[in-house]
Amino acid sequence: MASHSAEDPNRRDFIVILAQAFAGVGAAVALWPFIHQMNPDASTQALASIEVDLSPVKEGQAITVSWRGKPVFIRNRTAEEVKTAKAVKLTELKDPIARNEALPDRSPATDQNRTKKDKENWLVLVGICTHLGCIPKGQSMGDAKGDYGGWFCPCHGSHYDTAGRIRLGPAPQNLLVPPYEFVSNTMIKIG
Numbered sequence: 001m002a003s004h005s006a007e008d009p010n011r012r013d014f015i016v017i018l019a020q021a022f023a024g025v026g027a028a029v030a031l032w033p034f035i036h037q038m039n040p041d042a043s044t045q046a047l048a049s050i051e052v053d054l055s056p057v058k059e060g061q062a063i064t065v066s067w068r069g070k071p072v073f074i075r076n077r078t079a080e081e082v083k084t085a086k087a088v089k090l091t092e093l094k095d096p097i098a099r100n101e102a103l104p105d106r107s108p109a110t111d112q113n114r115t116k117k118d119k120e121n122w123l124v125l126v127g128i129c130t131h132l133g134c135i136p137k138g139q140s141m142g143d144a145k146g147d148y149g150g151w152f153c154p155c156h157g158s159h160y161d162t163a164g165r166i167r168l169g170p171a172p173q174n175l176l177v178p179p180y181e182f183v184s185n186t187m188i189k190i191g
């Protein structure tokens with residue numbers, strides 16, 4: 001039963017965020033006829049994107065939002081977590097590729113290449129284990145975060161570090177960084 005109580009806060013956060021995301025999508029749907037006449041590609045893009053307000057997420061906290069049916073982890077990393085991630089050499093990584101959709105395919109998996117310039121405390125990841133698709137733990141305060149302080153996938157024991165890079169276990173790749181941008185100091189647009 002103990003494991004249930006550890007999961008509940010995570011689930012609550014997800015439901016709340018999901019409801020907000022749906023509200024955003026609802027607004028986009030209402031605009032559909034206008035956008036559709038203007039430019040079909042733009043309309044598709046609008047429905048595929050969500051905006052997330054980061055201002056409630058304090059240092060050390062994380063939220064999960066839903067984007068295109070997938071969980072997206074957003075963590076406001078502590079200075080220590082950033083420092084730890086930056087100190088890792090590429091030769092220590094199981095997957096040395098950034099896996100950042102905003103960068104060329106073979107970009108190295110430095111912490112810099114997994115975050116945005118001057119916003120390095122924010123880490124945004126598709127929260128799906130690259131082994132067989134489970135949702136890793138590590139978003140809630142009480143969660144196991146694995147041996148490298150990031151996320152831990154309990155399905156088969158994959159450990160991700162504080163940059164979301166696979167460090168131990170069967171997962172072959174780093175957690176994916178989805179396309180996103182800062183549209184203001186505290187707001188990101190994913191997709």
Ligand code: FES
Pocket residue numbers: 129130131132133134153154155156157158169170171
């Ligand atoms: S699905 Fe995550 S370790 Fe297998």
